[in-house]
Amino acid sequence: MSPRKLTGKPEELAAFVDKFDIFLFDCDGVLWQGGTLLPRAAETLAHLRSLGKKLLFVTNNSTKSRTAYQKVLQDFGIPCSVDEIFCSSYSSAVYISRVLQLQRDKKVYMIGESGMKEELEAEGISYFSDGSGDIMPEDYDTFGPDESVGVVLCGIDRTISYRKLARAYQYLRNPGTVFLATNMDSTYPTNGKLFPGAGSVSAPLTYMTGRPPLSLGKPSQAMMDAIEGVLKFDRKRACMVGDRLDTDIRFGIEGGLGGTLAVLTGVSTEEEILKEGATVVPDVYLDRLCDILG
Ligand SMILES: O=C(O)[C@H](O)[C@H](O)COP(=O)(O)O
């Protein structure tokens, strides 16, 4: 069935919303772009809560921790609890500690920002990272394989550098070092434009090593496992709301959720949604999230 555009169709929208008890909201490109809340996003979420819907926030953005995202949401006038928030820094830390069960004498070399540090710390994982300075002549001697590095974890890092990539590459030359990515988004939507995403930060490492990372953000179901580690819900009564077909909508479909809703305020376009032969398509889509308000 081809995706239905429900902007301007309040009855059909109300019937669609009625089918679900819980909505999983992507953030960048759905609720906000960078530091700017998208039109009437807070009002729309308040409206869904007034209908008795449960809301979860599920973001691939690893720059902040769940606690930090709670402050971002609250500052945007969106009250929520930390247990309603899931970010790829959290799903990655949970995977390393509880699934991979990284040995205590091993550490993580991380390329990322504060959210990654905070979530690794919260899971009791030893980690280290590099400053964003230039590579120095002595580094060519000192950088090399290190048996104590069990994992290289790469997420979006807006201070990425040749030095950071050079160090990570030395560690990844040991095939026993696990290569993980918080997510593989190619681009990051902000200020109405697209900028390099987490997937474009880790791509050089894949190019150098010939091995792709295991990604722990959407569409990986590692993110769903992290969510269900906190709360169980009826997937058939759940709807994923996102702006990217290859992450959010695929995550909802492959997670067996009851429905998927795309919005056109982020990365994916109406042309991509309607493309003949598209393999990942939402059930319905809107120009903007606030179209739900009618
Ligand atoms: O590059 C990235 O990490 C992503 O573009 C970004 O942060 C995605 O966040 P989301 O849309 O999942 O909230």
Ligand SMILES: [Mg+2]
């Ligand atoms: Mg998004």
